[in-house]
Amino acid sequence: MTNNFRFVIDTSVIVSALLLPRSAPRQAFNSAFVRGVVLVSDNTLDELDIVLRRSRFDRYVAKEERLQFLARFIQDAMLIEVTEVVTDCRDPKDN
Secondary structure (H helix, E strand, C coil): CCCCEEEECCHHHHHHHHHCCCCHHHHHHHHHHHHEEEEECHHHHHHHHHHHCCHHHCCCCCHHHHHHHHHHHHHHCEECCCCCCCCCCCCHHHC
8 A cells, every 4th residue: 555645844853853762753753754755855955964964963963873864864755856935934944
């Protein structure tokens, strides 16, 4: 049986999923991969790469582990091209 569910996960949820392995964001992150396909754009990957390289996260998760997490995420997610920009968010950075 094939699932046709597609998920887009906000960068902050992905970071929380990494830093807090027993959190609701991690459960949602894991569930998305189990139940369907996680879609990701180049812009999201660029933002995630920048965020995960920040030294402030060193005390929670080693940089190497964060970059391995990013590599697995890239491997498991489906890269898509953004063809339409949505501007419904109050915070323009979240669009």
